[in-house]
Ligand code: SF4
């Protein structure tokens with residue numbers, strides 16, 4: 320990715336080194352009439368789209384297409400917000416295209432269904448924007464400064480684009496607590512290649528480091544996170560929609576994720592990607608961003624993911640906690656299981672056998688929760704042990 324207007328490359332981390340936090344734009348908004356204007360206001364603090372992209376650039380618009388789900392479920396990027404971004408990018412003289420890789424095994428029919436049901440296919444058709452399949456055409460992205468990984472297999476279209484602009488949805492995440500700008504980048508890794516990364520990065524801290532390695536290597540130029548309709552609870556696939564009425568944007572996703580933590584009333588240091596950024600000296604947890612636009616008020620009623628004791632116990636007890644008290648994937652609704660095999664296919668440790676319904680081998684399971692993310696019917700869920708259900712921990 321060669322980017323002549325790549326101010327994002329300069330700002331990521333530079334702002335902190337120069338003694339001032341990066342800018343995060345926040346605008347109160349709703350879907351429907353007026354959204355184009357709201358997205359315009361969101362981008363104003365960065366000089367507008369013409370300061371972010373240049374005419375003639377081919378821009379990969381990285382959406383969140385976790386699985387096939389309608390917009391009102393808040394699983395995928397909202398098509399109205401995406402439409403606003405596509406129109407703005409075209410007006411700025413760029414050639415945008417849309418891409419992402421859903422979780423699990425991705426045949427063309429499955430990917431097409433996800434684009435269709437999410438409403439993204441229709442908005443792309445209306446705007447005359449191409450959807451690029453990244454499943455089978457891969458390239459290697461070098462991550463020379465990676466802590467955990469020094470290279471990643473990613474969809475070639477992302478690497479070859481002049482710029483990557485991310486448009487995601489604000490969601491909880493069972494491993495990282497929140498799906499923000501850093502986690503959103505994970506979708507550039509095609510289908511089942513994600514499973515291998517999960518296996519090598521079993522601890523949450525390692526997984527966050529891996530995500531940061533990938534994000535810093537790709538360096539998306541700009542990111543918008545739609546929290547107009549967010550997801551709370553058991554995200555990113557099976558949580559509940561929650562109206563927050565917030566749109567966020569930043570060049571620097573490390574700062575952006577800290578702002579998302581604030582809006583959803585998560586202590587910053589408890590969102591794993593935010594904590595990983597701070598550990599590397601790329602984010603000051605005490606002063607992580609400067610807000611442009613509307614003030615960011617915490618939504619204290621926002622429901623976080625159900626936690627397990629691993630996050631509350633001292634590190635020396637993590638291994639024991641992991642074995643005895645962490646949540647495990649379980650079939651919670653046998654009637655809902657359509658025997659699609661998606662959970663078994665994404666499991667990198669082969670801990671799931673279809674018999675004929677999924678059966679879990681706890682000794683092989685590394686609690687990455689990828690299976691529950693990809694289940695299209697919420698037939699499986701991460702079930703905490705009894706003490707956790709009886710005495711849920713504090714936020
Ligand atoms: S069974 Fe365990 S290891 Fe396999 S995908 Fe599910 S959580 Fe991950």
Ligand code: SF4
Nearest residue numbers: 656657659660662694
């Ligand atoms: S549990 Fe979900 S992902 Fe697994 S086979 Fe059943 S429906 Fe498919």
